[in-house]
Amino acid sequence: MELNEALKKVAVLGAAGKMGRGISLLLLQEMCRLEAELHGDVGTGEYSLMLVDLDAHALRSMRQYFRKHLRTYAERKINALRTYYVDHPELVSNGDIINAFIEGALDNVRLSAHLDTARQANMIFEAVAENIDIKSIVMSALTGNAYFFSNTSSVPIYILDDRAELNGKIIGFHFYNPPPIQKLLEIIEPKGMVPELKPLALELAKRLDKTIVYSKDVAGFIGNGHLLREVHYATQKIKELPYPEPEAIQILDTITRDYLMRPMGIFELLEYVGPDVAKEIAKIMSAHLDEKFTLPKKVERAETEAIGNLPKDWLTWKDLQKHPKKKKIIEKQLAWIMSSDDPGAKLAREYLQYSHEIGEKLVRDGVAENLDDVSTVLQNGFYHLYGLDQITAGSSS
Amino acid sequence: MSLRKNVFITAGSTTTFMGSGRKEFNPKNQRPYEEYLKETAEGTCSQVKNSEFDEGVIGSFMPGRFLNQANIPGFLPYMVSSLKGKPCTGVEGACGTGGRAIAMGARSVLSDLSDSVFVSGFEMQNSVKAVYGADILAGASYYRQERRLGYAHFFPGVFAERAGAYYDKYGYDETRKGMAKWYEQCILNARKNPKAQEYENEVENLIERGMTPPNPEKFVPHLNLYDCSKVSDGAASLLVLSEEGLQKCGVDKSDCIEIVGIGEAEGDITLKPDDLTVLSTTKIAVEKALQQAGISRDEIGVLEIHDCFSITALLALEAIGFAEPGTASRFVLEGGASPEGKIPTNLSGGLGGFGHPTGATGVRQLVDLWMQLTGRAPNQIEVQKPYGMMISMGGNDKTVTCVIVKRVE
Numbered sequence: 001m002e003l004n005e006a007l008k009k010v011a012v013l014g015a016a017g018k019m020g021r022g023i024s025l026l027l028l029q030e031m032c033r034l035e036a037e038l039h040g041d042v043g044t045g046e047y048s049l050m051l052v053d054l055d056a057h058a059l060r061s062m063r064q065y066f067r068k069h070l071r072t073y074a075e076r077k078i079n080a081l082r083t084y085y086v087d088h089p090e091l092v093s094n095g096d097i098i099n100a101f102i103e104g105a106l107d108n109v110r111l112s113a114h115l116d117t118a119r120q121a122n123m124i125f126e127a128v129a130e131n132i133d134i135k136s137i138v139m140s141a142l143t144g145n146a147y148f149f150s151n152t153s154s155v156p157i158y159i160l161d162d163r164a165e166l167n168g169k170i171i172g173f174h175f176y177n178p179p180p181i182q183k184l185l186e187i188i189e190p191k192g193m194v195p196e197l198k199p200l201a202l203e204l205a206k207r208l209d210k211t212i213v214y215s216k217d218v219a220g221f222i223g224n225g226h227l228l229r230e231v232h233y234a235t236q237k238i239k240e241l242p243y244p245e246p247e248a249i250q251i252l253d254t255i256t257r258d259y260l261m262r263p264m265g266i267f268e269l270l271e272y273v274g275p276d277v278a279k280e281i282a283k284i285m286s287a288h289l290d291e292k293f294t295l296p297k298k299v300e301r302a303e304t305e306a307i308g309n310l311p312k313d314w315l316t317w318k319d320l321q322k323h324p325k326k327k328k329i330i331e332k333q334l335a336w337i338m339s340s341d342d343p344g345a346k347l348a349r350e351y352l353q354y355s356h357e358i359g360e361k362l363v364r365d366g367v368a369e370n371l372d373d374v375s376t377v378l379q380n381g382f383y384h385l386y387g388l389d390q391i392t393a394g395s396s397s
Numbered sequence: 398m399s400l401r402k403n404v405f406i407t408a409g410s411t412t413t414f415m416g417s418g419r420k421e422f423n424p425k426n427q428r429p430y431e432e433y434l435k436e437t438a439e440g441t442c443s444q445v446k447n448s449e450f451d452e453g454v455i456g457s458f459m460p461g462r463f464l465n466q467a468n469i470p471g472f473l474p475y476m477v478s479s480l481k482g483k484p485c486t487g488v489e490g491a492c493g494t495g496g497r498a499i500a501m502g503a504r505s506v507l508s509d510l511s512d513s514v515f516v517s518g519f520e521m522q523n524s525v526k527a528v529y530g531a532d533i534l535a536g537a538s539y540y541r542q543e544r545r546l547g548y549a550h551f552f553p554g555v556f557a558e559r560a561g562a563y564y565d566k567y568g569y570d571e572t573r574k575g576m577a578k579w580y581e582q583c584i585l586n587a588r589k590n591p592k593a594q595e596y597e598n599e600v601e602n603l604i605e606r607g608m609t610p611p612n613p614e615k616f617v618p619h620l621n622l623y624d625c626s627k628v629s630d631g632a633a634s635l636l637v638l639s640e641e642g643l644q645k646c647g648v649d650k651s652d653c654i655e656i657v658g659i660g661e662a663e664g665d666i667t668l669k670p671d672d673l674t675v676l677s678t679t680k681i682a683v684e685k686a687l688q689q690a691g692i693s694r695d696e697i698g699v700l701e702i703h704d705c706f707s708i709t710a711l712l713a714l715e716a717i718g719f720a721e722p723g724t725a726s727r728f729v730l731e732g733g734a735s736p737e738g739k740i741p742t743n744l745s746g747g748l749g750g751f752g753h754p755t756g757a758t759g760v761r762q763l764v765d766l767w768m769q770l771t772g773r774a775p776n777q778i779e780v781q782k783p784y785g786m787m788i789s790m791g792g793n794d795k796t797v798t799c800v801i802v803k804r805v806e
Binding site: 075078079080081082086089091092093094095098 | 526528529531532535544545546548549550613614615616
């Protein structure tokens with residue numbers, strides 16, 4: 001099936017969740033852009049996005065969410081929209097056209113708490129809870145002609161294919177949070193996937209303007225494969241440090257955020273992902289890989305002075321992200337980490353080296369094709385300011 | 398025919414022209430427009446001994462759309478309390494509003510109806526996103542006929558057509574370079590004017606930026622973003638006085654310049670330009686003003702033109718006659734419009750550098766000429782000749798006012 005045809009009927013399962021609503025918005029935007037381009041109008045009845053979620057209240061709030069973000073999207077695409085709507089003499093101003101686009105798009109949305117609603121879809125995107133049983137059950141209820149795109153960040157796709165009996169009509173299509181903003185998309189082709197699904201998925205990824213990284217169908221893929229190992233390392237480190245656990249957590253967050261110039265400390269990131277989600281991911285990865293993934297029992301912080309001092313002119317992630325001389329400053333700061341006697345720098349150095357080792361392991365195990373792919377995930381999915389190659393460059397300078 | 402009596406300009410004032418590029422600009426927490434009005438009025442009133450004026454004129458293009466505020470003359474007594482109970486008038490002529498407000502003030506003085514007229518212009522455009530602002534500003538065209546098939550970025554699209562025609566007629570390469578040079582000149586001048594929107598612009602290679610290839614998919618053909626003046630908020634004001642007005646307000650002649658020619662011309666808004674490479678209405682306005690002043694263009698020592706787009710600057714230089722048709726780019730590239738050039742132009746930074754709050758611009762231009770000719774300008778040059786000229790243009794060369802002023806000897 002051609003993508004343009006497939007986009008006429010699309011469903012999202014778990015649509016009102018954190019990832020589901022972002023994925024729904026991206027799909028709605030592309031469906032409606034396509035409809036406008038091909039038909040000169042939106043809301044013709046030919047396109048529908050079926051959004052399924054058990055949380056009726058959250059589902060209802062999506063109209064408001066769409067209204068807000070569709071406006072931003074339409075404002076950005078105004079040049080194209082003016083050409084699409086050229087045969088509507090009643091639409092004169094940019095404002096008229098933007099409003100017509102939004103209202104038409106909302107007409108294309110169907111909200112439902114029943115899985116059956118998704119039965120007529122050509123493409124079904126699942127973004128339900130990170131749990132093999134739940135994912136398998138909902139997808140098995142909808143087997144038929146549809147292609148499935150799973151947003152799982154940890155479950156091997158072949159397992160979902162087997163359990164839900166999808167006959168190879170499933171692909172891993174893992175967005176990063178928040179999906180409308182994050183450029184990264186991990187694509188996972190399970191063994192036995194039907195051949196027509198790949199070009200469909202790739203064309204869609206391109207239309208959604210995503211940066212694609214392929215991952216082998218191994219639990220955790222590249223993103224969580226790296227993150228959960230870092231979390232495991234940090235969790236072990238808490239125990240090794242000669243400080244009470246809340247102070248150690250604070251130290252590790254400071255090291256990973258400020259010293260390593262990342263947007264969040266490692267445990268802050270864990271909280272952002274959600275402790276329950278992280279626990280579920282760790283459970284899945286531990287079950288499918290010959291490795292243990294531990295998380296701290298609880299994340300509590302306490303002020304501590306048991307850490308060194310960063311140089312006075314040190315720039316953090318926030319200072320650096322749009323800095324015109326970012327590259328040079330990062331090189332200089334990494335070189336300091338690699339050579340300083342500061343106790344924080346020593347911890348940061350060990351952490352970075354381990355982070356690099358994780359990348360190498362992912363390549364060795366064939367999960368990622370090369371270190372550049374791991375770096376792409378870290379830089380696009382986790383907003384790191386430098387790739388793994390710069391860690392080694394820093395250690396040699 | 399020369400003016401029947403002396404008309405003086407003094408007490409010029411402008412606010413900072415606010416918008417993207419100014420560090421203090423915050424689109425989510427904007428300065429209330431009343432503050433711009435008060436600030437400029439206080440700037441003018443503080444320069445005279447007596448601020449009991451006979452009349453007020455205020456120019457604003459689209460406050461009804463940008464601010465949901467009409468009946469703008471009602472703000473004149475708010476700005477200057479002595480105007481309560483006096484004749485106050487609002488003027489609108491799109492981006493040429495300011496020029497027409499000045500002309501209106503001068504008419505009152507010339508007709509002996511007033512001896513002192515407070516003239517102001519203002520606009521606040523950042524109240525809406527640019528994508529909707531484009532719809533509002535499109536009101537400067539023949540909206541019913543032109544808006545629907547126009548570009549999303551409407552006026553950049555209108556002047557992009559002129560740029561495209563100019564490229565076709567006179568060649569792309571030199572024109573493009575001349576436009577980039579114009580952008581550089583705008584910014585370099587703006588950096589010397591603390592109230593200019595581009596005052597804090599720190600871009601190192603301005604020519605490279607000015608040469609950015611146009612992107613019709615995201616913007617318009619033939620023009621890049623740097624060819625365009627920005628969305629701005631701001632206000633400006635000054636006094637138009639007779640000899641008696643000078644006495645009443647306690648103003649010394651040495652603090653004044655004198656209006657010696659006003660050329661006003663209107664083009665039919667329902668008609669397309671005959672020749673996209675010529676500003677024919679501007680040409681008429683300039684000729685009228687020169688004739689009234691009884692001088693030749695070579696006696697002009699400083700110029701403020703309406704460079705809403707870099708192509709408009711080139712066309713204006715040709716319409717005035719400082720460059721032959723098709724040669725304005727070379728003129729600019731050779732430094733003819735630079736502070737040291739044959740005709741120092743837009744020392745304020747112009748619309749491209751100082752900013753362009755539509756209704757305020759014309760008044761701001763005259764304030765800048767007043768500063769240059771009385772030795773008050775932040776970017777002061779030694780003006781070699783006694784006359785200054787400004788062009789205020791509304792829409793696609795439709796509502797044009799050319800004002801010629803001279804130093805008071």
